[in-house]
Amino acid sequence: MRPFAYLSAPDVATAVGAIAEHPGARFLGGGTNLVDLMRQNIERPDTVVDISRLPLDRIEELPEGGLRIGALVRNSRLAAHPLVRSRYPVLSQALLAGASAQLRNMATVGGNLLQRTRCPYFYDTAAHCNKREPGAGCDALDGFQRSTAVLGTSEHCIAAHPSDLCVALAALDAEVEAESVRGVRRIPLTGFHRLPGGTPHLETELATDELITAVELPALPWAANSRYRKVRDRASYAFALVSVAAALDVRDGTVAGVRLALGGVGTRPWRARAAERLLTGARAGTAAFTEAAEAELAGAVGRPGNAFKTELARRTVVATLRRLSADGSPA
The missing domain is CATH 3.30.43.10 (Uridine Diphospho-n-acetylenolpyruvylglucosamine Reductase, domain 2)
Incomplete structure (x- = not known):
């Protein structure tokens, strides 16, 4: 030390x-x-x-029905909050799928947003890693790839983003509030994390002198019909191979609204915009869910050790949406 x-x-x-x-x-x-x-x-x-x-540990209901979550709220407390469980169950499920009970009791919402990759080459200081040491190279490109990404990768980095919470927040259109000596600003969660490109060591849009003070969730009544599904190598204390955060509004058999994000497959929490566009207005069912998943994953770049993730993600998206459409959507 x-x-x-x-x-x-x-x-x-x-x-x-x-x-x-x-x-x-x-x-x-x-x-x-x-x-x-x-x-x-x-x-x-x-x-x-x-x-x-700091007094940043409160969960407050906003006037229009959303939630303001202080950056120092513990993950376990957020997962158990009655308004989170009833209005945004996908968020509670994502938190409970992450880490262990002991870690959830310590980990904070703001810290989770800044959680760094769990790529083994990032943690091995004897390995080459552009994220840890810019310009060093990336041993994952020809190495162990099971935990790496297939979406948003570059020739400089294929490390997957590790957070479950951030996948759910991306699906829910959350906003991050940050403060510095220059004042307060708000950053959409979907634009908060950066793609690696040629600068994988720059992971977020947060300036080095900014402090995350809160995360805000907008009102989304049909997010009550939401789900987080995580596929991993073991049942607990494991990072996602693939995860899906989804909220679905089905009316008279037609998709009136959908929010979809993927984890485990992207270099950042992956908002599935292409899939959402195809699904909105479509007849809810396996055919539409499959077409949407395939469209979102069309740009996936698999490698020998992680190519299985593309098909696994497709199946997980379809299974999650089928479950939500069967459960129905609140009026």
Whole structure:
């Protein structure tokens, strides 16, 4: 462990002021990812700004029916909240599918948005990884690929985004609120995470001196008919090979509305816009669900170790939508 300075911030202004003064600083919330990365000598902050005591741990109902979720809300608490379970069950299910109960009790919403990839080459400091060390190369391109992405990849990086929560948030059109000494801004969740391109070490649109303060969910009444389905190598404490977050509004047999996002297959939480366009107005059924899934996955680039993900994702999308259409949609 490298030596570092420690600051416990009493308020948001102090926290963002400290990060502006110390460009090499990092915020510490639950610490479930940052501390591991520091132990592995991957993250090397010269200052750690502890934000765990900031008043950012509230879940509030918005006037139009949405939710405002503080960045320091613990994952376990968010999953159990009555309004989340009734209005956005896909979000509760995604949280409960992630990590272990102990980690969910510590992990925060803001930290989850910034969770870094679990690609084994990123964690192996003896391996070449452009995400960890720009310009070093990518050993995953010709290495172990089972956990890597098939959508949004580049010649520089094929690491999959690891978060379950972010997949659900992407499907629900969430917005991220961030604050710095320059003020407050809002970033759509679907534009928050960057594709790797030639700069895979730049993972989000968040500036280095910005603090996530909240996530807001818009009102979406038919999101009550939503589901998160996760396919993984074992039943618990495993990252997704493929996951699907979906909300479906079916009226008189026709898809009136749909939200769809994929996990485990993309270099960022993958909002399935092409599939949504095809499904809206179509007759709900296996044929339409299959056509939409195939259209979304048409651009997938599989490699020897992960090519199976394209077909697995197609089947998982169809199965999830079939279940939702059978369950029906609230009026």
